[in-house]
Amino acid sequence: MNVLLLGSGGREHALAWSLSASPLLTKLYCAPGNPGIAALAECVPIAANKADALIAFAKEKNIEFVIVGPEVPLVEGIADRFAEAGIKCLGPSGAAAVLEGSKGFVKDLCEEFDIPTARYRRFTDPAAAKDYAATLGFPVVIKADGLAAGKGVIIAEDKQASDAAIDEMFDGAFGEAGQEIVVEEFLEGEEASFFALTDSEHVLPLAGAQDHKRVFDGDKGPNTGGMGAYSPAPVLTDTVVEKVIERILKPTVKAMVKRGRPYVGVLFAGLMIKDGEPKLIEFNCRFGDPETQVLMLRLKSDLLTALIAAHDKVLDQIDLRWSDEAALTVVMATKGYPGDYAKGSVIEGLEEAGAVEGVQVFHAGTAAKDGKIVASGGRVLNITATGKTVAEAQARAYAALDKINWPEGFCRRDIGWRAIGRQ
Numbered sequence: 001m002n003v004l005l006l007g008s009g010g011r012e013h014a015l016a017w018s019l020s021a022s023p024l025l026t027k028l029y030c031a032p033g034n035p036g037i038a039a040l041a042e043c044v045p046i047a048a049n050k051a052d053a054l055i056a057f058a059k060e061k062n063i064e065f066v067i068v069g070p071e072v073p074l075v076e077g078i079a080d081r082f083a084e085a086g087i088k089c090l091g092p093s094g095a096a097a098v099l100e101g102s103k104g105f106v107k108d109l110c111e112e113f114d115i116p117t118a119r120y121r122r123f124t125d126p127a128a129a130k131d132y133a134a135t136l137g138f139p140v141v142i143k144a145d146g147l148a149a150g151k152g153v154i155i156a157e158d159k160q161a162s163d164a165a166i167d168e169m170f171d172g173a174f175g176e177a178g179q180e181i182v183v184e185e186f187l188e189g190e191e192a193s194f195f196a197l198t199d200s201e202h203v204l205p206l207a208g209a210q211d212h213k214r215v216f217d218g219d220k221g222p223n224t225g226g227m228g229a230y231s232p233a234p235v236l237t238d239t240v241v242e243k244v245i246e247r248i249l250k251p252t253v254k255a256m257v258k259r260g261r262p263y264v265g266v267l268f269a270g271l272m273i274k275d276g277e278p279k280l281i282e283f284n285c286r287f288g289d290p291e292t293q294v295l296m297l298r299l300k301s302d303l304l305t306a307l308i309a310a311h312d313k314v315l316d317q318i319d320l321r322w323s324d325e326a327a328l329t330v331v332m333a334t335k336g337y338p339g340d341y342a343k344g345s346v347i348e349g350l351e352e353a354g355a356v357e358g359v360q361v362f363h364a365g366t367a368a369k370d371g372k373i374v375a376s377g378g379r380v381l382n383i384t385a386t387g388k389t390v391a392e393a394q395a396r397a398y399a400a401l402d403k404i405n406w407p408e409g410f411c412r413r414d415i416g417w418r419a420i421g422r423q
Contacts, residue, residue, distance in 0.1 A: 002030065003063065006073060011290070014292045017360065020300050030042070073091075099285050104180060104232050120183065122182055130294060136186075142165040194249075195266060239318065244269060249267060265285065290331055328384070328385055335409065336378075346409075349371075360385075
């Protein structure tokens with residue numbers, strides 16, 4: 001079948017890499033794609049949220065299945081538009097994508113359906129938000145309600161920082177996303193990510209991973225969209241995973257049906273785990289980035305078959321096989337990220353890096369210019385490797401990374417430290 005993948009980042013490169021091996025695939029297109037994806041798919045210069053142009057293209061090329069990578073088109077309802085056009089599209093409806101589009105909606109859902117999460121309240125008034133934050137003690141978590149590209153969460157260590165964060169959000173630091181905010185208690189423990197597919201009735205677990213949100217080694221500095229990840233995550237034991245499925249994922253899927261917002265697609269749960277007890281931090285309505293990069297290297301089953309089964313509501317008829325090996329990805333970012341950064345710097349040594357055993361180099365924020373690969377974003381490359389252990393995968397990833405010549409880039413040097421400390 002002809003398949004159209006929407007997006008242009010490292011997540012989409014990893015998905016394209018997995019999809020390209022499917023026996024069901026006739027031709028893969030990606031809109032808009034990137035230079036790495038171009039080796040696997042025909043890239044189309046249409047932005048991932050331009051529904052009218054994408055639908056016209058899909059009809060022209062007889063696209064039989066559409067996969068949406070990023071969250072913004074989903075929250076804007078692009079899956080509904082493809083459905084109206086009679087084109088199969090995996091992704092929640094706009095009504096269901098509110099699970100990522102509104103943190104306040106998720107918190108209310110958790111409260112109503114007894115899904116474990118942190119204490120919270122929603123606010124549109126800064127004074128009331130500041131007063132409530134003080135009652136929770138410090139540190140405290142301040143979140144923009146809407147989409148903020150993974151950056152709309154501030155952990156405030158004291159009242160001064162909390163008040164400043166609240167003012168910053170209401171003053172427009174995150175645009176419309178911060179017109180309403182959520183103030184919630186700070187949860188201690190270990191963060192992890194868990195992924196599943198759902199057809200609104202059945203839940204098919206995928207796998208877990210652990211992300212590194214802070215920009216610098218030792219989990220220092222501001223939050224980012226993710227500086228690296230690895231899978232499996234030791235904190236996600238079989239017992240913890242069972243609790244995640246039974247106490248968080250399945251109740252959420254049932255709750256969304258009760259709310260008249262049946263959810264079909266990828267469900268990504270951001271978790272905090274303490275003493276073997278998981279609590280929900282947030283939901284995302286799509287594959288994570290950079291977690292997808294490590295998941296795809298471990299997935300042994302056909303991804304396209306699984307995604308079609310979710311759309312067709314027959315998830316109970318399939319299962320998935322995963323490699324026992326570990327996978328780890330290191331994000332190379334442009335200096336200055338997650339703040340201001342320059343674009344256009346030349347990157348060399350990618351072929352040499354990709355030649356290291358067990359390594360795949362996924363492009364995230366790159367462009368082709370005058371026959372060279374240049375940086376075009378904040379997070380630019382995902383150096384991803386497998387190994388018998390997280391330590392071996394880490395060693396391979398950094399060995400490959402050291403072959404890349406890009407003075408304007410940087411990375412964390414401690415990706416996987418928690419897992420390696422347990423080995």
